[in-house]
Amino acid sequence: MKRFQNILFVSHGLENEAECLKEALALACNKQANFKVLIAHPGLPHGFDKYQGTYEKALLDNTKLCLKTAAEAMPEDIRPDPEKIPVEIEGGDMQAVRIIRRAIADDCDLLIKPAENREGNRGYEALDMELLRKSPVPVWLARETGGKTGAFHIAVAVDPLSDEKAGRDLGLELLDLAAALNSEIGNRLSIVSCWDYPLEDSLRNNVFVRVPEEEIKKTLEAEKAAHLDTLHGLIAESGIGEAGDIHHLHGKPQNVIPKFVDENGVDLLVMGTVARTGIPGFVMGNTAENILQKVSSSLLAMKPPGFVSPVKV
CATH class of the missing domain: 3.40.50.620 (HUPs)
Known part of the structure; x- marks a missing residue:
């Protein structure tokens, strides 16, 4: 690198x-x-x-x-x-x-x-x-x-479902960067990705339509499997091999990412701060701000290719 x-x-x-x-x-x-x-x-x-x-x-x-x-x-x-x-x-x-x-x-x-x-x-x-x-x-x-x-624990948050090329390219860069940093200054790497089915609560609590729990579970398992399969594809494309442990987390990113950092003693969180780079809908807006205001570790944040800063020299 x-x-x-x-x-x-x-x-x-x-x-x-x-x-x-x-x-x-x-x-x-x-x-x-x-x-x-x-x-x-x-x-x-x-x-x-x-x-x-x-x-x-x-x-x-x-x-x-x-x-x-x-x-x-x-x-x-x-x-x-x-x-x-x-x-x-x-x-x-x-x-x-x-x-x-x-x-x-x-x-x-x-x-x-x-x-x-x-x-x-x-x-x-x-x-x-x-x-x-x-x-x-x-x-x-x-x-x-x-x-x-003891161990210096690095975690990297990536979103394999990014719709835009810039978001996917950034995800690949984040994986490459985190793996390289782990080989230089760390000795434990966690690859973190969140999946969440937006209609889960609606299906379970809909007063007009009663969906059997078995059908809901089947839908969630399919969603989880598709997300994990795509995550494995992103990691394979990055070329980092088995450099880190995969943590496939279910829930809203603003809750599960800070919780993972706290419970697993993460020292450095590597993530993107513009575009969908670690979490669905991850832009410098409500979701990102909510995550960053809960994080207790050090943070290494990157922008996607093509980002233009409002600050001029």
Whole structure:
């Protein structure tokens, strides 16, 4: 996999981001990728201009200390020299737009950012959601694992029934990406796909027509089998072989995807954020927003081929 050769790590410069930086640096070193840090801050209020230099120096010093800590925690054979990692700083309003413009201008192919702190460590704040909606570059929103040891569990959500070629192509890309990441930084891969028969509740609870339960079950089994068969076809087409375990889930995506993440200790969820890429009807609308606001893991989100960002350089 040749993607991810030019990685941009976005920091606010205020927190201890050494753990997230360590994961990002490990990925960059494994792929021998270019790696740059951008400190993006909202700027100081009007009238505080005289403190700008001191404030930005403090952000730079903290970030460089985090880089040093992260590098020292890495195996010696892949440990980078933190002094040689470019660190830039940019302040002002419209932070998401500024970040996306920098990623586009620098021809980055991956944007990594620690997820904004949120009560309950679930869902994403406004800045992160704007990046997910508008960035043409894949966005990795990283959450700290709290010193977790053992298997790094990657899950990828795909929809084999996408009606559009772009959606199917993205599904193939997601499978390829997740399998490649699992071989580089993970050691457990789950392939997740949801199936749901929209008329199931209506058939069971229709007061005008009584459909025998046996007939309903037969219909559901046929729907499930057809969906699973198509999923196997998508996986075969992707060429990843038996790289991951298949989890064929019955239910609404906004319920079953976050539940799967929680119950199976998923560290990184790989999915699409535009078009039908993991779940029926999966666009950046109600379904996607509901899923993302319930997810507790880190997230790597991709756009389908041909996506045009509203942000221009």
